[in-house]
Amino acid sequence: MMPVKLKDILELPECRTLVSAAPDREVTKIFCCDLLSIAMSKAPAGCVWVTVMGNRNTLAVASLADAACIVLAEGVSLDEGTLAKAGEEGIAVLSTELPVFDIALEIHEAGGL
Amino acid sequence: MGEPLIYTYDIDGEDFTRAGEASSSVKNRLKMLGVDSAAIRKTAIAMYEGEINMVIHADGGTITVIISDDAITMVLADRGPGIPDIEKAMQEGYSTARPEVRSLGFGAGMGLPNMKRFTDEMKIDTVIGQGTTITMKVYLHSDGL
Numbered sequence: 001m002m003p004v005k006l007k008d009i010l011e012l013p014e015c016r017t018l019v020s021a022a023p024d025r026e027v028t029k030i031f032c033c034d035l036l037s038i039a040m041s042k043a044p045a046g047c048v049w050v051t052v053m054g055n056r057n058t059l060a061v062a063s064l065a066d067a068a069c070i071v072l073a074e075g076v077s078l079d080e081g082t083l084a085k086a087g088e089e090g091i092a093v094l095s096t097e098l099p100v101f102d103i104a105l106e107i108h109e110a111g112g113l
Numbered sequence: 114m115g116e117p118l119i120y121t122y123d124i125d126g127e128d129f130t131r132a133g134e135a136s137s138s139v140k141n142r143l144k145m146l147g148v149d150s151a152a153i154r155k156t157a158i159a160m161y162e163g164e165i166n167m168v169i170h171a172d173g174g175t176i177t178v179i180i181s182d183d184a185i186t187m188v189l190a191d192r193g194p195g196i197p198d199i200e201k202a203m204q205e206g207y208s209t210a211r212p213e214v215r216s217l218g219f220g221a222g223m224g225l226p227n228m229k230r231f232t233d234e235m236k237i238d239t240v241i242g243q244g245t246t247i248t249m250k251v252y253l254h255s256d257g258l
Contacts, residue, residue: 034218035218035221035223036217036218036219037162037218037219037221037223037224037227038221038223039218040158040161040162040227041158041223041227041230041231045150045154053217053218055130055217055218056130056131057129057130057132057133057165057217057218057219058218060132060133060134060136060137060161061133061161063133063137063140064133064136064137064140064154064157064158064161065154065158066154
């Protein structure tokens with residue numbers, strides 16, 4: 001199977017791209033979790049992390065866990081400063097109106113993750 | 114490498130959203146030093162949990178990171194209230210964090226257990242009313258640096 005790249009996910013019609021970074025980075029897995037302590041210890045490196053937790057600590061956790069991309073579900077967003085920082089750190093950020101499960105399923109079906 | 118590298122960080126107890134800056138900085142330094150990525154991840158996670166704890170419970174403090182040939186040592190010192198029951202505090206799911214902290218995705222009672230899980234040694238020295246010092250070590254393989 002072809003490796004899934006971040007750009008395949010950035011192109012999903014249900015998602016709005018807030019930060020486009022590292023489109024050629026290979027993504028490994030989909031990971032869904034809102035508790036940051038659990039996300040930090042369990043999120044696999046290179047994952048697409050789906051969450052409704054949209055604050056600056058979300059980015060810190062994504063960065064420390066080496067996630068490739070944050071997908072904010074349920075219309076959640078991040079403030080401008082945090083988005084700028086995500087760009088600096090090379091972490092893509094997407095936003096969608098869909099619930100966590102639905103968007104995770106979309107990504108799964110689109111990418112085979 | 115010869116002499117150990119020593120870095121000190123002041124952790125601001127006021128600003129919860131800034132927690133994580135010190136661990137990010139350590140992570141980047143370790144990357145530049147070519148430390149193996151598993152050791153970097155362990156160090157970054159353990160230190161971030163420690164930073165969060167210092168902000169939530171102790172109004173900040175100081176973190177000293179010592180990078181030597183064989184280990185990364187983190188010393189987290191605060192002047193907070195101390196930990197009355199360490200055994201309880203080490204249980205997953207036990208938390209004394211405030212509701213507003215929980216609403217940000219923390220306070221799940223995973224901090225200290227994660228710190229233990231991601232380090233090779235961890236020691237807690239705490240005095241009620243005076244503060245807590247936690248020393249954590251992540252071993253590096255002899256070819257790590």
